[in-house]
Amino acid sequence: MSKMLKICKSWFICLSIIFLTTFYPYGKLYSDPLQESNPDHFIDSLLSIMTIEEKIGQLNMFHWPWSAQDDSFKTVYEKMIRDGKIGSFLGIYGVKNTKELQKIAVEESRLGIPLLFAFDVIHGWRTIFPVPLAEACSWDLETIEKTARAAAVEATSSGIHWTFAPMVDIARDPRWGRIVEGSGEDPFLGSMIAAARVKGFQGDKLDDENTLLACAKHFTAYGGVEGGRDYNTVDISDRTLFEVYLPPFHAAVKAGVATIMGAFNEIAGVPMHANEQLLTSVLRNQWGFNGLVVSDWTAIKELQSHGVAADPAAAGMLALRAGVDIDMVSGIYLTELPALVKAGKISEDLINQAARRVLKAKHALGLFNDPFKYHNIQREQNNILSAENLQLARDMARKSIVLLKNSANILPLKKNLKSIALIGGLATDQVSPLGAWAGIGDTHDVISILEGIRGAVSPKTKVSFQAAYDSNGFENYGEFQKASDLVKKCDAAIVVLGEPAQMSGEAASRADIGLPGDQTRLIRMLVKNNKPLVLILMNGRPLALDEVAEETSTILETWHLGVQMGNAVADVVFGDYNPSGKLTVTFPRTNGQIPVYYNHKNTGRPPDFSDHYTSKYIDIPWTPLYPFGYGLSYTTYSYNDLKCDRRSMIINDSLLISVQVTNNGPWEGEEIVQLYLQDEVASVTRPVKELKGFKRIHLKPAESQKVEFLITPDMLSFYDQRMMKTVEPGKFKVFIGGSSENTIEQTFELMQ
Numbered sequence: 001m002s003k004m005l006k007i008c009k010s011w012f013i014c015l016s017i018i019f020l021t022t023f024y025p026y027g028k029l030y031s032d033p034l035q036e037s038n039p040d041h042f043i044d045s046l047l048s049i050m051t052i053e054e055k056i057g058q059l060n061m062f063h064w065p066w067s068a069q070d071d072s073f074k075t076v077y078e079k080m081i082r083d084g085k086i087g088s089f090l091g092i093y094g095v096k097n098t099k100e101l102q103k104i105a106v107e108e109s110r111l112g113i114p115l116l117f118a119f120d121v122i123h124g125w126r127t128i129f130p131v132p133l134a135e136a137c138s139w140d141l142e143t144i145e146k147t148a149r150a151a152a153v154e155a156t157s158s159g160i161h162w163t164f165a166p167m168v169d170i171a172r173d174p175r176w177g178r179i180v181e182g183s184g185e186d187p188f189l190g191s192m193i194a195a196a197r198v199k200g201f202q203g204d205k206l207d208d209e210n211t212l213l214a215c216a217k218h219f220t221a222y223g224g225v226e227g228g229r230d231y232n233t234v235d236i237s238d239r240t241l242f243e244v245y246l247p248p249f250h251a252a253v254k255a256g257v258a259t260i261m262g263a264f265n266e267i268a269g270v271p272m273h274a275n276e277q278l279l280t281s282v283l284r285n286q287w288g289f290n291g292l293v294v295s296d297w298t299a300i301k302e303l304q305s306h307g308v309a310a311d312p313a314a315a316g317m318l319a320l321r322a323g324v325d326i327d328m329v330s331g332i333y334l335t336e337l338p339a340l341v342k343a344g345k346i347s348e349d350l351i352n353q354a355a356r357r358v359l360k361a362k363h364a365l366g367l368f369n370d371p372f373k374y375h376n377i378q379r380e381q382n383n384i385l386s387a388e389n390l391q392l393a394r395d396m397a398r399k400s401i402v403l404l405k406n407s408a409n410i411l412p413l414k415k416n417l418k419s420i421a422l423i424g425g426l427a428t429d430q431v432s433p434l435g436a437w438a439g440i441g442d443t444h445d446v447i448s449i450l451e452g453i454r455g456a457v458s459p460k461t462k463v464s465f466q467a468a469y470d471s472n473g474f475e476n477y478g479e480f481q482k483a484s485d486l487v488k489k490c491d492a493a494i495v496v497l498g499e500p501a502q503m504s505g506e507a508a509s510r511a512d513i514g515l516p517g518d519q520t521r522l523i524r525m526l527v528k529n530n531k532p533l534v535l536i537l538m539n540g541r542p543l544a545l546d547e548v549a550e551e552t553s554t555i556l557e558t559w560h561l562g563v564q565m566g567n568a569v570a571d572v573v574f575g576d577y578n579p580s581g582k583l584t585v586t587f588p589r590t591n592g593q594i595p596v597y598y599n600h601k602n603t604g605r606p607p608d609f610s611d612h613y614t615s616k617y618i619d620i621p622w623t624p625l626y627p628f629g630y631g632l633s634y635t636t637y638s639y640n641d642l643k644c645d646r647r648s649m650i651i652n653d654s655l656l657i658s659v660q661v662t663n664n665g666p667w668e669g670e671e672i673v674q675l676y677l678q679d680e681v682a683s684v685t686r687p688v689k690e691l692k693g694f695k696r697i698h699l700k701p702a703e704s705q706k707v708e709f710l711i712t713p714d715m716l717s718f719y720d721q722r723m724m725k726t727v728e729p730g731k732f733k734v735f736i737g738g739s740s741e742n743t744i745e746q747t748f749e750l751m752q
Contacts, residue, residue, distance in 0.1 A: 042368070043359045046111070047352055052341055054084040054111065055348075055355040060334045061118070061294070061326050064092035077101075081115070082108045085334060087358055088116035088162070088326065093440065098159030099375040106371045114362055114371035121163035121201075121212065122181060122437035123147070125154035126445070127389040127563060130400040131435035131540055132167065134559035136183035137581040137631070138399035139672045139694055141196040147396050148200025150389045152212045155439070157383040159374050161365055162213040164261060164294075166197035168248035169218055172595040174585065175228025177508030180436050180540035180560075182223065184584030185597045185628060187244050188691045191251035198255040206258065207366030209373045216252035218263035218296060220278060221245040225265055228594070230509045234265045239684070241267065242719055250287055258291045258361055262324060264299055271306040273299045279323035292357040294326040295319065301330035312336050317346055325354040385445060390564060397561040397568030402581035403632040408553040410492070410532045412575030412634060416458040417491045422450055423483045423526065424496035425467040425476075426538045435560030436505025436540060445563045449496055449536065452566025456574050464490065471500055473517025480518070484525050492532040494573065495523060501560060504540025512591055514544045527551050536569060546589040546625055557581075575634065578669040580696075582631035582739065589625045592617075598628035598740040599687040629674050629691070629739035635665030635701065639673075639737055639744050648749040651727055655711040655748055659736045663699035670698050675709045676735040676743065682728055683720055689735055709736075716750060 047055065062080075065073055080086045081104045092098060098117050106112040123129045129147040138144065148166070155163065167181040170190055183193040194216060201214040221241055225232035236245070249260070260283065263272040272278065273295055283289045300319040301312065309315035316332040317340055327333035340346040366373060403411070413420075426432055430446040447455075454463050468483040470476055487493040497519045502508065514520065527533055534554045537543065549555065556579070561568050571577040588596045607616040616622040638661070645656040661673055675693035679686040692715045697705050711734075713727045720726045729752045737743030 039360070039363050043356055043363065046113075046359060047356060050111065050355070052338060052348060052351065055351050056333055056337045057083070057085040058087035058113070058355045058358045059326050059337075059351075060086055060331065061088040061090055061328045062086055062331075063090045063329050066091065078104055081105050084109050084111065084113070086115065087113075088118055090118045090328065092117060093119055093158045093160055095159050095375045095377050095380045099372060102371050102375065113359070114367040116161050116362060117159055118162035118164065119155060119160045119439070120165065120437050121151050121155045121160065121439055122165045122167070123435065123439075124151045124393070124441065124562060125158065125439045126384045126441065127151075127154060127386070127393055128434050128438050128441040128445070129393050129396050130561045131180050131559055132182055133180050133184060133540065133585065134400035134561060135396060136189065136193055136584040137402050137559070138396065139189070139582055139584075140399055140696060141192055143392075143396055143399060144193055145196040145200040146392060148197045149203065150392055151439070152201045152203065153210045153383050154389070155212060156210045156374050157376070157379040158440075160212065161367070161374060162215065162259070163201055164215045164217060165201065166194055166214065166216060166252070167218065168194040168216050168252055169221075169223035170245050170248065171223035171585070172597045173223070173225075173228040174513050174542040174588070175509050175511060175594060176223060176225060177230055177436075177504050177510070177541070178506055179223070179585065180504040183248075185586060186584065186599065186691050187247040189584060189694070190248040194248040194252045195255035198252050198257045202256065202258065206364045207369070209376070209379075211365070213258040213361060213365065214252075215259040215261050215294065216249050216257045217261035219249055219260050219272060219283065220263055221267055222263040222265050228509050230507050231264045234267050236267065238723055239719055242723065246282075253283075253287050253289045258364065260289065260291065260293045262293060262295055262299060264296055264302070266306060271303055271308060273324055274303055274308055274318040274322050276322040284323060290357075292325040292354075292361050293323055295324050295328045295330075297328055298330045300324065300327050300332050313340060316340065320346060320350055320354065325357050393562050394564035394567050394571075397564050398571050398577045400559060400561060400581055401568065401572050401579050402557040402583055402630075403579040404555040404557050404626055404630075405549060405552065406554050406632055406634075408532070410534060410554045411556070411573065413492055413532075413534065413573055415456060415461065415574050417461055419462045419464065419490040420453070420457065421483075421486045421490040421493040422453060422463055422465045422496070423468050423487065423493060423522075425469050425471065426498055426500065427465065427494075427496040428467070429500065432501040432538060433560055433562060433565035435501050435562070436508070438501075441563065447564055447566035449566045449569050452568070452570035453494065453573070455567070456570035456576075468522055469517060469519060473515065473519045475518045475522070480522055480525055483522065484529060487526050487529045487531055487533070490531065492534070493526060493529075494534045494536060495526055496536045496538060497523065498537045498539035498543070499541070501540070510541075513541060513594075514591070515548065520548060523548055524551060534573065542585050542587040544588050544590050544625075546620070549625060578634045578667050579631070580633060580670040580672065582629050582672045582674075583626055584628065586624045586628050587626035589620050593620070593624070596624050599690050601685050602688055627739055627741045629672075630741070631672075631739070633665075633667070633669045633671070635663055635667040635669045637671045637699070637738055638662045638664050642734070642736055642744050642746045644734065644746055644748045646748075648751050649711070650751045651713055651729070653713070657709045657711055657734055657736070657746070659707050659744070660704055661697060661699070661707055662704040663701055666701055668698070668700045670696055671738060672696055673707045674737060674739065674743075676740060677711075677715060678733040678735070679716065679718070679728075680731045680733060682718065682730065684718070686718060689733075689740065691740070
């Protein structure tokens with residue numbers, strides 16, 4: 001019977017080839033009915049008539065050099081497309097441009113295989129939303145998914161098929177510039193946000209005209225680079241790898257992410273683009289990922305710099321064997337793989353596997369059915385920067401703001417103050433609000449903080465502005481005194497300090513994460529005027545603010561919030577929106593505390609200020625300035641009556657936890673109720689607490705709500721000494737509260 005099936009299958013493939021070559025005189029495949037009825041057979045049929053060079057061409061991605069001095073590169077690329085030597089492009093966009101290249105691919109190449117067009121759509125396309133680290137501080141999965149969906153609709157309207165997002169790297173070191181692209185330090189929250197963004201980009205059906213292939217990056221542990229220095233090495237235990245850095249990638253895979261990007265770093269001596277253990281054994285074999293893996297920019301070539309490949313051929317061989325399907329930019333696959341196959345050093349079957357995954361991605365998008373479905377000029381005109389997207393950007397930006405301090409209750413300010421002094425060059429900056437990796441964001445679309453403040457106050461309120469410092473934070477000649485004099489004359493001051501956009505993001509690591517330049521000296525001068533003063537931070541990472549926080553009574557963390565930054569900041573400053581954001585990454589007191597994160601392990605000598613010989617510093621408190629999960633509101637919330645429905649549960653059972661949350665203040669608002677667990681005694685050391693759940697609730701003044709969480713065995717599981725996932729009987733602590741430190745607690749026991 002099996003022999004007969006093999007014969008039938010062979011005949012089917014042969015007939016398919018005859019069908020393809022007979023009825024499509026130029027080899028055009030995109031209207032072939034076979035690809036609709038049986039995509040696997042269609043791809044097998046296609047592979048069977050492709051030359052080895054055409055297969056390798058599918059594994060080759062080139063960059064579109066917009067800044068080139070002339071367009072001679074265009075002639076070269078067009079010929080390569082006709083010859084089947086390019087499978088995808090990075091960086092080209094716009095219906096006119098992408099359609100022109102797609103037309104060459106499907107009408108002038110031998111087999112008419114469509115191209116993929118990719119772009120880093122990280123936090124918006126033309127409508128730029130808050131940077132990902134800021135969005136994470138909303139803890140609002142539904143709205144995060146919506147911003148990814150809106151970005152997908154806009155980008156696909158401009159001919160883009162594929163985004164290199166979400167970045168799901170866990171980051172515990174704020175010196176690392178790319179912390180701005182992720183969701184912070186926690187693997188549970190990071191996993192939830194990773195899944196939300198994948199769903200937003202990819203939608204319900206990948207073959208819809210407004211869906212993007214999502215790409216979880218950078219696989220893996222890129223956020224653990226030593227010294228916070230970008231592209232540096234990573235040396236961590238398997239436990240840290242599997243418990244901290246891998247979970248968001250696994251969550252993305254479970255959410256159906258179509259593609260994965262390798263990381264620049266090495267782990268334990270093996271660069272990720274040569275790491276067969278992680279890229280194939282874990283990602284594909286253990287997790288069942290069947291999508292495609294793309295290299296990062298020239299990362300295959302960089303295997304030579306890492307010292308594991310002597311030449312480009314060796315680098316290409318290592319990467320393909322490890323499981324990297326597409327070579328981004330370096331061109332090594334294109335130039336080296338044909339000879340390696342011919343010499344028998346790489347099997348054609350390995351080429352086939354990689355090419356099949358690329359073709360499957362193109363098929364999943366529906367490009368074989370209609371290669372021009374993403375090239376609708378009307379969609380491009382109607383969907384970009386829509387009123388709906390701008391409103392979503394404003395809503396997301398408000399939710400991303402974190403109130404760090406309001407000890408004198410200066411906020412919210414009244415809109416009818418006689419005069420307000422607005423200090424700081426960042427207040428008029430229309431570049432920095434876009435943040436790192438801002439798609440095709442346009443500074444003309446940005447509402448600056450100055451514009452937002454002036455648009456919110458009474459027509460009778462005078463808003464006076466003084467830049468005070470330059471783009472690097474250093475004093476403009478004599479302007480600090482002018483700023484101080486201005487503050488003396490006004491009823492209140494708003495001071496905008498922080499980092500311009502270029503100080504965070506890729507290759508923007510900082511050794512000192514204090515306020516850049518002379519900004520600390522400026523704020524010290526201004527607070528001496530004893531006027532109501534609001535410090536607004538605009539930055540892409542946590543900052544070390546110990547001294548500033550001591551001297552300033554009101555601090556608002558606003559990050560880089562996108563095109564609606566000014567309006568969102570004004571909404572919060574003047575009380576049109578009650579801030580609800582919570583930090584997803586710890587703020588250290590000083591640089592010397594780094595790394596500092598909430599879910600650390602205990603030591604044999606936990607910190608104790610009454611005992612000199614315990615784990616602490618002798619010059620500063622060992623605790624963070626602002627902990628994970630922290631964020632204030634214009635109202636106050638109390639947590640009471642924490643209950644377990646019973647004091648013990650058996651393995652494979654569940655336990656219901658409830659708490660009463662009350663709004664004790666005069667403002668209605670949203671609170672993010674956070675659940676943490678601690679395994680008190682286990683066969684391996686466990687963190688002092690781990691986030692395992694959260695809920696956003698809305699409460700009116702004096703309103704109470706009972707919030708419930710279901711504890712399941714999976715929430716109590718961990719990797720044992722053999723690195724096997726297990727659940728062990730024992731006592732557990734439950735912590736519920738408004739941050740990782742401000743909690744009430746209860747205990748229960750897990751029984752065998």
